[in-house]
Amino acid sequence: MQAHKIVIVLLLLLSGCATVPDPRTLAQQPVNTAIPVAPKQGTVYAMPGTGLNHILMLFPGGTILDHHGKEGTMELLASGMLKGGSKTLNPAQVEETLGKYAIDISITPQREYTLVRATCLPDVVEKAVPLVLEILTAPRLDEGRVEIERKIFADGLRREEEEAATIAFDTYRSRYYRGDPRAFKPTQATIAAITREDLMDLHRRVFTNKPILGIVGELPSTFVDLLQGSFAAPWTPKPIGPAPDPEFGTFTATAKERQAVLLLAHGAPTMDAPDYAACVVADQLIGSGGFSSLLVKEVRTKQGLAYSTDSFYQARPNWGIFGLIVITEPKDLAKARSAVDTVLSHIRRGLAPEDVAWAKQAVMNSHAVPYNTPTKIITRSMDLAFYGIPEDFDDAFIAKVAALTPEEVQAAAIKLITGPWVEVLVNPENPMSEH
Numbered sequence: 400m401q402a403h404k405i406v407i408v409l410l411l412l413l414s415g416c417a418t419v420p421d422p423r424t425l426a427q428q429p430v431n432t433a434i435p436v437a438p439k440q441g442t443v444y445a446m447p448g449t450g451l452n453h454i455l456m457l458f459p460g461g462t463i464l465d466h467h468g469k470e471g472t473m474e475l476l477a478s479g480m481l482k483g484g485s486k487t488l489n490p491a492q493v494e495e496t497l498g499k500y501a502i503d504i505s506i507t508p509q510r511e512y513t514l515v516r517a518t519c520l521p522d523v524v525e526k527a528v529p530l531v532l533e534i535l536t537a538p539r540l541d542e543g544r545v546e547i548e549r550k551i552f553a554d555g556l557r558r559e560e561e562e563a564a565t566i567a568f569d570t571y572r573s574r575y576y577r578g579d580p581r582a583f584k585p586t587q588a589t590i591a592a593i594t595r596e597d598l599m600d601l602h603r604r605v606f607t608n609k610p611i612l613g614i615v616g617e618l619p620s621t622f623v624d625l626l627q628g629s630f631a632a633p634w635t636p637k638p639i640g641p642a643p644d645p646e647f648g649t650f651t652a653t654a655k656e657r658q659a660v661l662l663l664a665h666g667a668p669t670m671d672a673p674d675y676a677a678c679v680v681a682d683q684l685i686g687s688g689g690f691s692s693l694l695v696k697e698v699r700t701k702q703g704l705a706y707s708t709d710s711f712y713q714a715r716p717n718w719g720i721f722g723l724i725v726i727t728e729p730k731d732l733a734k735a736r737s738a739v740d741t742v743l744s745h746i747r748r749g750l751a752p753e754d755v756a757w758a759k760q761a762v763m764n765s766h767a768v769p770y771n772t773p774t775k776i777i778t779r780s781m782d783l784a785f786y787g788i789p790e791d792f793d794d795a796f797i798a799k800v801a802a803l804t805p806e807e808v809q810a811a812a813i814k815l816i817t818g819p820w821v822e823v824l825v826n827p828e829n830p831m832s833e834h
Contacts (some may be wrong), residue, residue: 402679408701427724433789438441439601442611442612442629443612443613443614443623443627443696443776444611444612444613444614444721444775444780444781444786445613445614445615445736445777446614446615446773446777447615447616448521448615448616448617448773449615449616449772449773450520451518451519451520451521451615451616452518452519452520452521452527452613452614452615452616452617452618453516453518453613453615453616453773453774453777454515454516454517454518454527454528454531454612454614454618454626455514455515455516455518455612455613455615455774455778455780455781456514456515456516456535456610456611456612456613456626456784457512457513457514457515457516457610457611457612457613457616457781458512458513458605458608459511459512459516459604459605459634459636459637459785460473460511460512460513460605460608461473461509461510461511461513461605462508462509462510463510463511463580463581463639464473464601464604464605465580465583465585465601466587466597467580467583469589469591469592469593469597470583470585470586470589471552471556471585471586471590471593472585472588472593472597472598472601473508473513473601474508474552474585475545475548475549475552475590475593475598475797476508476540476598476601476602476605477506477507477508477513478548478551479503479504479538479540479544479545479548479598480506480534480535480540480602481493481506481534482505482541482547482548482559483538483539483540483541483548484538484539484540484541484543484544485530485533485534485537485539485545486533486537486538486539487533487537487539488533488537488539489539489541490541490544493530493534496526497530500518500519500523500526500550501517501520501523501529502517502519502522502523502526502527502530503518503519504516504517504518504530504531505517507780508638510581511638511639511785512782512785513784514603515531515535515610516774517531521616521617523538524618524619524622526623528622528625528626529625531626532625532626535606535629536606536629536630538602540598540599540602541594542595545595545598547688549590549591549593552585552590553587553590553591553741556585556586556587556590557587559585560586561654561655561656562654562656563654563656563658563659563660563726563825564658564660564724564825565737565825566652566653566654566660566825567652567660567662567724567823567825569584569826570650570652570662570823571662571664571722571821571823572584574645574646574647574648574650574821574823575645575646575664575665575720575821576642576643576645577643577644577645577646578643578644579642579643581639581642591603596690598759599641605631606630607630607631607826608630608632608633608634609627609630609631609632609633609634610630611781611784611785612626612627613774613777613778613780613781613830614777615773615774626813636785636786636787638699638715638716638717638786638787639715639717639718640717640718641666641669641717641718641719642666642718645665645666645821646821647819647820647821648819648821648822649822649823649824649825650821650822650823650824651824651825651826652823652824652825652826653825653826653827653828654825654826654827654828655827655828656827657728657729657730657827658706658726658727658728658729658827659723659726659727659729659731659732659735659824659825659826659827660725660726660727660823660824660825661724661727661732661735661736661737661739661819661822661823661824662722662723662724662725662821662822662823662825663722663723663724663821663822663823664720664721664723664820664821665720665721665722665818665819665821666718666719666720666721666818667712667714667719667720667721667731667814667815668677668714668811668814669696669714669715669716669717669718669719669720670714670715670716670719670788671716672714672719673719674807674810674811674814675688675714675796675797675801676796676803676808677803677807677808677811678712678714678719678721678811678814678815679712679762679800680755680758680759680762680800680803680807680808681712681758681811681812681815682710682711682712682721682815683758683761683762684750684754684755684757684812685710685723685742685746685757685812685815685816686708686709686710686711686723687709687710687711687712688757688758688761691757691761692710693742693745693754694708694709694710694723694725694742695708695709696740696741697738697741697742697745698725698735698738698742702734702738704725704727704731704734704735704738705725705726705727705735706724706726706727706728707725707726708723708724708725709723709724710722710723710724711723711724712815715786716786716787721815721816723739723752725738725739728828729827731828732824743816746809746812746813746816747813747816749809750805750808750809750812752805755803755805755808755809757801758808759801759803759808762800763797763800763801766793766796766797766800767797770793779800780794785827800823
């Protein structure tokens with residue numbers, strides 16, 4: 400077993416940040432792995448525990464596998480596996496076993512992979528491991544319990560579908576990712592169309608693959624072998640790429656809410672781009688940094704035109720997206736758009752060095768905080784491995800952030816705000832009703 404340090408970023412927390420948890424002692428504990436980089440058959444990440452055992456399993460395949468017209472299949476499958484029993488245990492027996500031995504299990508689909516997490520006390524590992532494996536490999540998917548989960552899912556969607564911000568993001572995705580699975584999302588209609596056969600088919604596509612395995616705490620080697628040996632199919636990551644055919648322009652929508660929303664979005668540098676670190680800092684300064692960001696200071700604080708406003712920069716090795724959102728009153732939507740233009744003009748004229756220095760330190764601090772427990776550190780290792788990202792990425796990222804000049808951040812900021820936008824304007828269905 401080769402020992403290596405992960406998330407060395409944690410060692411670089413500035414001493415002046417007294418409110419930030421200090422995970423340096425934790426970061427000095429080794430993350431052991433049989434295969435340190437590629438997510439091949441047999442990959443295991445391990446760290447010492449803190450009184451509980453955690454089993455983490457990353458399976459390739461997530462919501463991207465939903466068939467068009469049946470979006471939500473992966474999420475319904477995940478809840479159905481947990482609530483619908485297993486081959487030898489009915490739903491009530493599974494629930495009773497989980498409660499009796501204080502075992503907590505979650506199945507969380509992401510877009511490209513699904514993360515399973517089980518937590519238990521060390522003295523019930525012999526109960527927890529077989530239960531986890533039975534739920535994952537032989538789910539019963541009791542139709543009655545699945546129908547309950549289907550109704551809960553649909554009810555949650557019904558509430559979301561009325562939110563102005565949700566409608567804005569749905570409109571943006573439908574235009575930017577048109578023709579791609581990312582253009583679609585679960586609706587009440589797609590949830591109703593999912594059959595038990597759809598769930599079983601998707602189960603075979605995801606949970607027969609050998610997962611990347613993470614272990615926190617002591618786990619007998621026999622159980623590690625059992626966890627690995629229960630899944631036979633090797634796999635190769637197939638990461639998604641950029642939007643295939645974006646449609647830029649201004650698009651409108653309506654919502655039952657009395658708020659109005661402005662959303663702007665377009666492609667941005669990928670995680671592999673040389674200026675990725677500078678883009679993260681620029682995004683912090685533009686809108687992600689809360690009350691200290693340019694958007695909030697101008698649109699919300701100075702002009703009083705927003706309930707909330709933010710920017711977002713998301714990137715992976717093969718794609719990147721940057722955008723900003725303003726939630727305001729319908730009568731102020733045009734003024735809010737003008738205020739955003741004021742911020743963009745400010746950026747083009749030049750960023751203040753003191754603002755860049757603040758944004759750099761904020762990024763370094765916030766990048767460290769998420770990785771302050773063994774489970775979060777290992778989950779990060781597994782995520783990097785899934786995408787084939789070098790394990791020293793976080794260390795290199797923080798070093799790049801620390802070395803950035805104001806000119807580099809300025810150039811990145813201009814790159815983020817330049818180019819055609821998908822612009823979405825959402826107004827209430829009946830704006831006069833608020834008066």
